[in-house]
Each structure stands twice: as C-alpha cells, then as structure tokens.
Amino acid sequence: MAFLNFPDKFAWGAATCAYQIEGAWNEDGKGPSIWDTFSRLPGKVSDGSNADVACDHYHRWQEDIRIMAELNMNAYRFSISWPRILPQGAGKINAPGLDFYDRLVDGLLARGIEPFITLYHWDLPQALHDAGGWPNRDTASHFAEYARIVAERLGDRVTKWITHNEPSVVSLLGYFTGEYAPGEINPMGTFQAAHNLFLSHGLAMQALRTTAKKPAQVGIVLHLRPVHPATNSELDKAAAWRYDGVINRFFLDPVFFGRYPEDTWKLLEIIMPKIQDGDMEIISAPIDFLGVNYYTRFVMRHDPDTMLIQAVEAPPAESEYSGLWEIYGPGLYEMLTRIQKDYHPAQIYITENGIPVPDGIDWDGRLRDYRRIRYLRDNLVQLHRAINKGVPVLGYFHWTLLDNFEWSHGYEPRFGLVYVDYKTQKRTIKESGRWISQVIQQNAIDPDPGPPFFPR
Numbered sequence: 070m071a072f073l074n075f076p077d078k079f080a081w082g083a084a085t086c087a088y089q090i091e092g093a094w095n096e097d098g099k100g101p102s103i104w105d106t107f108s109r110l111p112g113k114v115s116d117g118s119n120a121d122v123a124c125d126h127y128h129r130w131q132e133d134i135r136i137m138a139e140l141n142m143n144a145y146r147f148s149i150s151w152p153r154i155l156p157q158g159a160g161k162i163n164a165p166g167l168d169f170y171d172r173l174v175d176g177l178l179a180r181g182i183e184p185f186i187t188l189y190h191w192d193l194p195q196a197l198h199d200a201g202g203w204p205n206r207d208t209a210s211h212f213a214e215y216a217r218i219v220a221e222r223l224g225d226r227v228t229k230w231i232t233h234n235e236p237s238v239v240s241l242l243g244y245f246t247g248e249y250a251p252g253e254i255n256p257m258g259t260f261q262a263a264h265n266l267f268l269s270h271g272l273a274m275q276a277l278r279t280t281a282k283k284p285a286q287v288g289i290v291l292h293l294r295p296v297h298p299a300t301n302s303e304l305d306k307a308a309a310w311r312y313d314g315v316i317n318r319f320f321l322d323p324v325f326f327g328r329y330p331e332d333t334w335k336l337l338e339i340i341m342p343k344i345q346d347g348d349m350e351i352i353s354a355p356i357d358f359l360g361v362n363y364y365t366r367f368v369m370r371h372d373p374d375t376m377l378i379q380a381v382e383a384p385p386a387e388s389e390y391s392g393l394w395e396i397y398g399p400g401l402y403e404m405l406t407r408i409q410k411d412y413h414p415a416q417i418y419i420t421e422n423g424i425p426v427p428d429g430i431d432w433d434g435r436l437r438d439y440r441r442i443r444y445l446r447d448n449l450v451q452l453h454r455a456i457n458k459g460v461p462v463l464g465y466f467h468w469t470l471l472d473n474f475e476w477s478h479g480y481e482p483r484f485g486l487v488y489v490d491y492k493t494q495k496r497t498i499k500e501s502g503r504w505i506s507q508v509i510q511q512n513a514i515d516p517d518p519g520p521p522f523f524p525r
C-alpha cells in the first residue's frame with residue numbers, strides 16, 4: 070500500500086496542560102487553583118494523588134523540549150497556569166510566572182518548535198472560584214484581562230492562541246456531575262458557566278488581537294464525539310440527537326452561529342443561561358481556527374426513566390476499550406466531515422487525540438506500546454481521509470507528550486508518548502514516540518498495520 074502524505078507545513082506535535090505536568094504548585098509566587106483544592110478533598114481522585122509535583126516540568130522543561138526535538142516535532146501545544154500569572158486571578162501580576170513561560174517560548178523557538186498556547190485548561194484561580202467561579206459573569210472579564218497580560222508579554226513571538234480547552238468538560242463535569250473541580254452539583258450554574266466561558270472566549274479574543282504584537286490567530290478547542298443510536302429505532306435515534314445537542318451542538322453553535330441549539334434549549338429550558346444583549350455577537354466573532362479533541366464516540370439508547378439519555382456500551386465485537394473509552398477510529402473522519410459540512414471553519418487543528426494504555430517498561434528498557442501505535446495509525450488514516458475530502462486540517466497534536474496526572478483518575482492512565490517514572494522523574498521514549506517521530510520526518514504514514522500488534 071502506498072504511503073499517505075500529509076500537506077506541506079503540517080504542524081506535528083503533542084499537547085499538554087499546565088496542571089497535569091508542571092508541578093511546582095506553590096513555587097515562585099503561584100496562587101492556588103481549584104484543582105489544587107479539589108484534588109486534596111478525600112475521594113475526589115481515585116488514587117488519592119494530586120499534581121503538586123506531577124512531571125516536574127516546571128524544573129525539567131529544557132529536557133522536555135529536547136525530547137520534543139528528538140521526536141522531530143515542529144509544534145507544541147501547552148497551557149498557561151492562570152494562578153501562576155495572577156495568583157488571585159486578578160490584580161497583582163506575579164512576574165516569575167510570566168518569566169517561566171517566556172523562557173519556555175524562547176526554548177521552543179530556538180528548536181524550531183512553534184508554540185500553541187492554551188490560556189485556560191481548567192486551573193481557575195481559587196480566589197475567583199471563591200467569588201463565584203464560572204457561573205459568575207465577572208470571571209469572563211477577569212479572563213480577558215489575564216489574556217491581555219499574557220499577550221503583552223508573549224505576543225511578540227507567539228501567534229497561535231487558544232482561549233479554552235473543552236468548555237463542555239469544564240461546565241458539565243465541573244458544575245453538573247461534580248466529577249471535576251470545582252466539584253459542584255449545580256444544574257442552575259452549569260450552563261451559565263458554559264455561557265460565561267464562551268463570553269470570556271470572545272472577550273479574550275478581542276484582547277489577544279488588539280494586544281499581541283504579531284498578528285494573533287485565535288481559536289477554541291472543543292471535545293467532540295459522534296453520538297450514535299444503539300439501534301435503528303426512532304426512540305434511540307432521538308435519544309442520540311438529544312445527547313448530541315448537549316455535548317456537541319451546545320458548544321459549536323454559539324461559536325459559529327451566535328445562538329444555542331433550539332432543541333437543546335427547549336429540552337433544558339429551566340437551566341438555560343441568562344444572556345445579555347450583545348453577548349452572542351461577542352461570542353460568535355469569527356475564530357481563525359477550531360481545535361478538535363477527538364477520543365471516542367458515544368452510543369445512546371432511549372431510556373423511558375431518564376429525561377435525557379442513557380449511555381450504553383458498544384457491542385464488544387465492534388469495539389475495544391482502552392480502560393476509559395471505546396477505541397473508535399472512524400469517528401474522527403465522521404466528526405471532521407460533519408464539522409466541515411455544518412460549520413465551515415476556515416482552519417482546523419486536531420488539538421488532542423490519544424489513548425491511555427497500561428504501559429510498563431520491558432526487561433531491555435524499551436516500552437512496546439503497540440496498542441497506542443495501532444490507535445495512532447488508525448486515527449491518522451482517518452485524518453488523512455478527511456483532509457483528502459477537503460477538510461482544512463493544518464496539524465495534529467497527540468495527547469500527550471508525557472504520562473501525567475489524569476484528573477480524577479490520578480496517575481494510573483498513561484497517555485504519553487514518553488513514559489514517566491514518577492519516583493525518579495526519568496523519561497523513557499515509548500515505541501509510539503519513535504513511531505510518530507518517523508511519521509513526522511516523512512510527513513506521511515504507511516497505512517499497512519503489518520501483523521497484529523507488531524508495527525513495521
């Protein structure tokens with residue numbers, strides 16, 4: 070089979086998040102975030118851990134950049150910790166926090182790795198949570214000011230900006246199910262939080278564009294999953310469409326159409342947000358690119374006992390589980406072509422895609438994560454297919470560079486291309502890391518999987 074070539078100048082890299090890798094949770098003037106607080110509450114993180122140290126990236130960033138260069142990466146998506154810059158969320162700036170990211174950006178550029186900065190990857194300053202958090206509209210203006218401060222410092226070198234990572238997860242898991250920080254079960258605040266996140270996205274976009282010295286290209290990252298009905302029955306199809314409204318369309322429509330989906334609004338009317346005049350115009354100002362995080366799909370069936378939905382597992386013969394989620398490669402193609410058809414973003418980046426595998430180092434020091442390679446190949450073939458269909462995807466970021474703190478699952482799931490021994494902080498590049506470095510070098514993949522589990 071012929072190699073599949075990716076477009077010229079394709080961005081290849083990995084994505085990370087400040088709280089999940091940096092550690093140094095209270096160093097150099099950093100303030101506490103909601104995750105510092107939440108992870109300390111008994112029972113909130115399955116292995117009782119937190120990210121006080123994590124991968125110690127705050128001190129080992131130079132080594133981590135060297136690893137990215139060794140893997141041939143030309144781009145890196147990372148997030149900035151808001152409470153490192155503004156310990157109270159607003160007001161006094163913490164200069165050492167800005168200095169850290171300044172050094173990081175310079176270090177990346179010196180190796181020819183383009184920084185893609187995410188401003189919010191879930192570590193809200195605790196002080197802002199105490200003042201009401203995302204359900205409080207004021208948080209949106211504080212976020213815009215934080216964006217301005219960062220752009221003023223880094224906007225002479227950085228051109229790719231992401232306002233938010235996965236507002237659906239922030240609002241639904243943070244304020245509805247309470248599984249993630251701040252851990253509220255607050256249906257009335259859930260969609261208000263989502264609306265304020267969108268508002269903050271629009272306001273921050275204005276701040277970035279007016280402040281950064283180099284023309285800022287700004288996007289937002291959404292976690293998107295196809296939702297399939299468990300059967301062909303009309304009831305299951307309706308259940309799937311309802312769920313699609315809650316997890317996909319509620320987060321796409323405001324950005325692209327300046328309104329929330331009518332069916333979802335009607336369904337959840339009593340908990341829908343309060344919107345002020347002008348909000349939707351701010352929210353739907355054109356973005357430069359959409360970031361797509363793709364992991365898996367949902368399969369839904371109708372349940373007469375629940376108002377909304379009931380999730381069911383896909384039949385085992387058609388699926389494989391990574392421990393957390395079903396592995397479903399075709400979903401990436403399906404999602405991308407659907408986004409293109411319904412929303413027409415000018416540019417798309419795959420900002421996350423990955424799999425947790427129970428990795429371990431073999432007797433010879435190698436880490437043979439063939440399941441991750443298979444996942445990667447399957448997804449990259451689907452991505453190539455979508456690009457061939459005309460979907461304007463300009464880059465791919467694997468989730469993630471280093472094994473790290475996986476939120477309420479603690480350190481057990483390992484998503485990295487690089488294994489981290491948390492006792493010693495030793496990094497070991499996995500076979501998947503070697504594999505993707507070849508793909509990047511060739512800017513192409515060999516779609517032939519070879520014998521099962523053995524990559525060629």
Ligand code: IFM
Pocket residue numbers: 086089235362421468475476
């Ligand atoms: O680890 C997370 C990341 O922070 C956001 N997207 C999904 C990843 C895997 O669960």
